[in-house]
Amino acid sequence: MKFIANLMVALVALEHVAFLILEMFLWKGPIGQRIFGTTPEFAAQAAPLAANQALYNGFLAVGLAWALVARRFDLKVFFLSCVVVAGTYGGLTVKPTILYSQAAPAALALLLVLLTSRSKPAS
Template sequence: MLALLVVAALVAALVHVYIFVLETLRWEAEATRRVFGTTAQEAATTRPLAANQGVYNLLLALVAAVGVVLLLAVRDGDAGPALVLAACGSMLVAATYLVATDRTKVRAAAVQGTAPLVAVVATLVWLAA
């Protein structure tokens, strides 16, 4: 279960680093605009908001990664699982909110939320064992 937890949390972190890159570094690029369904004008107008959101995604990724490192370094400690649950739980809530507020974003929510869901469940099962 520990291996599944670690892999899922790290995949979740990598997905959120990728989202950070899109939202913060490549927001106005044509390929990114296609992903998010925005026009050039909308992307230019919303760039500061997207960059701010991207930073949040990067921070969630970092918290998940630090949680994994602590989990592997101190297997009996509470900090690692707590950080994984906090980061991946937040990612999962964001994915749920995305699909709940816009049914056309099911695919994006699945990409954003599947690995965090697996990480949360695996962490809870690992803690219960």
Template sequence: MQIAATIMACLVALEHFFILWLEMFNADSDMAAQAFGVPRELLKTPEVQTLFKNQGLYNGFLAVGLLFALFIVPAVASAGITMFFLACIIVAAIYGSATVSKSIIVVQGLPAIIAFILVYLA
């Protein structure tokens, strides 16, 4: 169970590194326009670029926090800190689903929920 929990939490971290890349370095691409459901012209505006870079940075912090909890923190505290970062992602996914797009709960929330449950059970 521990291996499955670690793998799933790592996949969630990888997903958030991808989101970091998309929002910070590729926010005005066709991929971003499709992912966020907005016109590419809007994504090219400096204000939106700044907002996306900020969001991307936060997603990167979540990913680094997960990896830190999994591989750096002493074993006695690892599960609790991992669950904290997964809970942050779950809350963000719920909020994003309520305010931006219902798909966020599936794309970002579901993997984090599965990882949270696996870590809890491990």
């Protein structure tokens, strides 16, 4: 079960690396415009904002990777909680699908991390 929890944490981290790439490097291109439903003009104007947002996603990914490498329960809980809060806020204020693509995977990973911290090996 701990392996599955850590795998979910890793998947959430990779997801945020993908968000970073999308928002920083693909934002103004056809992929970014299709995913975010923007026009070339809007994408060009909003590119600095998207790149700034991409950095935050990168920080979340690095934090989750740090938590995995350091095997730190507290860091996993902290960074997954940040993702859940950000995903929930985004889902409520920007686009409801963010709840499913960002908040839900992080919430599942958080639940698994919490459950595995309470389980003790069988004697």
